[in-house]
Amino acid sequence: MSATTTTCAPFSRAVVGAMKKLYPPALADSSWDNTGLLLEAPFISSRRQSNNVLLTIDLTRAVADEAISLNSSIVVAYHPIIFRGLKALTLANTQQQTLLRLASHGISVYSPHTAVDAAPGGLGDWLADIVTGTKTSYNRSSSDADAEGRSGGPRGESEENASVNKDQGLRPPMFKLNHHPSQTQLRLVKQSSPASTGIAHTRRPVVPQSPELESHPGAGMGRVVHFKEPQSLHTLLDRIGRGLNNPKGFPIAIPQNTSVSDITISSVGICAGSGGSLLSNLDVDLIFTGEMSHHEALAAIEKGQVVINLFHSNSERGFLSEVLAEQLENAVVREWSKIRTDESGDEHLKEALAEDDFEVIVSEADRDPYGFVILNDTE
Incomplete structure (x- = not known):
């Protein structure tokens, strides 16, 4: 491959190869779904991404911010951020804005969606x-389950504010908003x-x-x-x-x-x-x-x-940390090793191929748009 060839980062290609083996696009419902590599960000050797992949259900602005802060090479977003053909890419549309921001930072996006639904073990x-x-x-480890049972999970911002107000002798808010956590x-x-x-x-x-x-x-x-x-x-x-x-x-x-x-x-x-x-x-x-x-x-x-x-x-999110993260890590080991061997003679990729370490990260920002408003007892 010559220095003028346009391609995405070698590690991103290893992730795409691993996902296609785990969840072949042929398993997806192509009559309406849109799966595969939806954003292929060009690889620029002078601005190399970290060898990490961020897993999310929905690719929101908050998740894009997370990927940028992690300097991720690629985001695997279960739900496609592109469902239909685009006539333009502009900053006026929030989802297109997310795609443009990720592309400008060299971050690609892959979506497996219904291929994951259909696959055995999916x-x-x-x-x-x-x-x-x-x-x-x-x-699950029994200690983790017991801790969650005692604490009821992490406190949300509203619950913390209620505790502060109570300590100050003020009337607590009438409700708190709880979201199901992104990770377990x-x-x-x-x-x-x-x-x-x-x-x-x-x-x-x-x-x-x-x-x-x-x-x-x-x-x-x-x-x-x-x-x-x-x-x-x-x-x-x-x-x-x-x-x-x-x-x-x-x-x-x-x-x-x-x-x-x-x-x-x-x-x-x-x-x-x-x-x-x-x-x-x-x-x-x-x-x-x-x-x-x-x-x-x-x-x-x-x-x-x-x-x-x-x-x-919430019927999908736990799968990322409980199953997909380990599946993908094992599959990427093989794909990354193959790419590093096959392309070792390319001077343009020498630095990008030097590191064998990588990381699979489950998003902390990803969450369902709906949470639960739990009313406090005002009596």
């Missing part, structure tokens, strides 16, 4: 692991026999991948779980809460004239993000997704189904 299976208690690729404190554990843990069940895709990829057998959109023995809804709610790092709450819809304690679940339809169109015609007891419309939820409970919504991106 988002669909992570959510299925949560409802079945089958932590196949990760496990986890201890990753490789298990030799994943099937030996959790609740006995079978699972399959809602829509199997066709044609099936030889490298990713069993892929497909969504998951359907059938329990060998019916599970109480109360037990599943507890399992979901713990699996999602104890959020402040999430919406649930149950059929009228029933109560949570009366309901048992034998089958679950699962879809990360917005699952209405994929799950609405399934014959299952529970629909477990990120969001459904008002009328879709009404239709479900009229059929006797239960609906659990997690808020759209």
Whole structure:
């Protein structure tokens, strides 16, 4: 490769190669989705980025600021920041402004989106692991879980202000705003026999991948779980809460004239993000997704189904720290080593290829746009 060839940073190319092997673009729903390398920032040897990749669900201005401050080489954003064709790139549009800022700092952007949903061991299976208690690729340390149970998670700014006001003898604010944290404190554990843990069940895709990829057998959109023995809804709610790092709450819809304690679940339809169109015609007891419309939820409970919504991106975000970070780190080791070997003779890239160390970082700024307003007792 000559010095005049325009390309993105070698480390960015290693990340893209790793993501494509983990989650091939062929698994994505190309009828509407937009996956792949969405922003390819030119590599400039005199302004070299750090060998780190930032993982996020949504590429917001705050996440872009984080990537710039980290001097990241590339951002892997689960949701595509570009969905449709662009006729112009201007600073007037906030999302285009983010892309232009990242490009000016030499930071590329890759989006895998529905390829992650469909892949075996991807988002669909992570959510299925949560409802079945089958932590196949990760496990929380008991000390972390106990600490979170005692403290209820990190205090938000409003809660801190309430404490200050109370100490000063002033009336505390009537509410506090809580957001689900972007990261979870986890201890990753490789298990030799994943099937030996959790609740006995079978699972399959809602829509199997066709044609099936030889490298990713069993892929497909969504998951359907059938329990060998019916599970109480109360037990599943507890399992979901713990699996999602104890959020402040999430919406649930149950059929009228029933109560949570009366309901048992034998089958679950699962879809990360917005699952209405994929799950609405399934014959299952529970629909477990990120969001459904008002009328879709009404239709479900009229059929006797239960609906659990997690808020759209809160059904996806924990996957980054619990699964993807380690997957990507292992895959990048191989891709980075190959690039460093294959391109070692290129003097233009000599400095960029000198370091074998790199880092996979999960965004601390990424969060769902919705939080919970929790009203204080004013009596």
